[in-house]
Amino acid sequence: MLNLRQLFLNHNAQTTDFPLSLEITHAQGLYLIDQDGKKYLDLISGIGVSSIGHRHPKVIEAIKNQADRYLHLMVYGEYIQTPQTLLAAKLASLLPSNLSSIYLVNSGSEAIEGAMKLAKRFTGRSEIIACNNSYHGSTHGALSIMGNETFKQAYRPLLPDIRFIEFGNITSLENISTKTAAVFIETIQGEAGIKTANKAYWKALRAKCNETGTLLVLDEIQCGIGRSGKFSAFEHYDIVPDILVLAKALGGGMPMGAFISSANIMNALKENPILGHITTFGGHPINCAAALATLEVLESENLIESVIEKGELFKSLLTHTEITTVRGQGLMLAIQLKDFEFNKSVIDECIENGLIVDWFLHCSDSMRIAPPLTISTEEIKSACAIILAAIEKISAKN
Numbered sequence: 001m002l003n004l005r006q007l008f009l010n011h012n013a014q015t016t017d018f019p020l021s022l023e024i025t026h027a028q029g030l031y032l033i034d035q036d037g038k039k040y041l042d043l044i045s046g047i048g049v050s051s052i053g054h055r056h057p058k059v060i061e062a063i064k065n066q067a068d069r070y071l072h073l074m075v076y077g078e079y080i081q082t083p084q085t086l087l088a089a090k091l092a093s094l095l096p097s098n099l100s101s102i103y104l105v106n107s108g109s110e111a112i113e114g115a116m117k118l119a120k121r122f123t124g125r126s127e128i129i130a131c132n133n134s135y136h137g138s139t140h141g142a143l144s145i146m147g148n149e150t151f152k153q154a155y156r157p158l159l160p161d162i163r164f165i166e167f168g169n170i171t172s173l174e175n176i177s178t179k180t181a182a183v184f185i186e187t188i189q190g191e192a193g194i195k196t197a198n199k200a201y202w203k204a205l206r207a208k209c210n211e212t213g214t215l216l217v218l219d220e221i222q223c224g225i226g227r228s229g230k231f232s233a234f235e236h237y238d239i240v241p242d243i244l245v246l247a248k249a250l251g252g253g254m255p256m257g258a259f260i261s262s263a264n265i266m267n268a269l270k271e272n273p274i275l276g277h278i279t280t281f282g283g284h285p286i287n288c289a290a291a292l293a294t295l296e297v298l299e300s301e302n303l304i305e306s307v308i309e310k311g312e313l314f315k316s317l318l319t320h321t322e323i324t325t326v327r328g329q330g331l332m333l334a335i336q337l338k339d340f341e342f343n344k345s346v347i348d349e350c351i352e353n354g355l356i357v358d359w360f361l362h363c364s365d366s367m368r369i370a371p372p373l374t375i376s377t378e379e380i381k382s383a384c385a386i387i388l389a390a391i392e393k394i395s396a397k398n
């Protein structure tokens with residue numbers, strides 16, 4: 001009998017020749033435990049997912065309770081299912097009043113696809129504008145609006161009528177016109193290596209969209225649900241999108257995505273033709289129960305309140321001559337190092353020492369920090385000590 005690692009390599013489809021290949025047997029809170037009993041602090045939350053920690057007891061309880069009632073009943077949108085309805089109502093209560101109609105799907109990419117279709121239907125326009133270095137997912141539509149040629153050139157032809165602007169550059173907003181259905185933009189760019197834009201930019205973007213009748217679609221799949229220090233990252237900039245896209249942390253560890261707009265906009269999916277987006281498993285009752293529990297935990301444990309302070313603690317501790325800068329907002333941070341080779345060596349050293357960190361898809365010379373929001377001051381200090389020791393060791397070798 002082959003061991004699990006060999007079976008993994010033989011039968012689980014591989015998309016790189018260098019998967020991390022950690023064999024995790026258990027996860028709890030901030031920690032992952034491997035088959036040898038080695039403990040890892042997950043400083044990236046499984047890429048922005050486990051914001052309330054792995055296997056939060058309230059989430060597990062909600063999953064078990066729902067499993068005792070029903071699993072899948074019917075394709076999305078036909079039956080009144082308690083977890084779906086309570087989750088949608090809860091989300092609406094946490095968002096500005098125009099973001100009241102919530103379409104629940106299975107993933108971030110599917111939510112982006114839904115939002116792209118909705119924007120085209122509502123405006124009757126086909127042009128979509130996105131940003132350089134954006135990441136919105138890996139399906140064909142989402143790939144079409146990815147701002148990185150390397151990852152998309154092999155899949156052409158992709159969607160037509162896609163244009164790119166420079167994130168944060170007010171001058172490039174001139175490209176938005178009455179032909180533009182929507183601007184798709186991450187409120188904080190994730191895979192670009194955590195890039196933010198200033199309030200003046202967001203105000204100008206909102207104004208330009210209003211002027212041209214273009215929908216502003218904010219992708220908060222990575223930066224939403226409290227990670228930036230506010231429930232929605234757009235709250236930092238005093239703007240409101242026409243469509244909001246969420247996923248990742250929303251499900252508390254279960255697959256869950258959502259695209260959200262006013263009822264007026266969402267109603268475009270009802271006519272000519274009806275059933276503008278169809279999903280069998282979207283809004284799965286177990287996942288909705290987990291998501292609802294996650295939102296309740298964020299509130300009952302006041303997790304968002306301390307996010308900014310914790311982010312600042314990381315920034316103040318992470319000082320070293322090899323660190324050019326620590327970018328980001330709240331608990332969505334990037335450590336800028338000199339190049340990929342150095343970064344990769346430091347990351348490997350951290351993992352060896354029980355700390356899971358990573359780089360970014362479009363920014364391989366920066367290290368990703370996105371821990372569960374539940375991380376304590378002591379855990380932040382010990383994580384930073386491991387990172388600094390790793391930097392010290394690798395720089396001494398070079």
Ligand code: PMP
Nearest residue numbers: 107108109135136137190221222
């Ligand atoms: N948008 C952003 C900003 C993301 O970070 C991601 C996932 N990394 C996606 C969309 C796609 O989400 P998913 O992997 O669930 O399809």
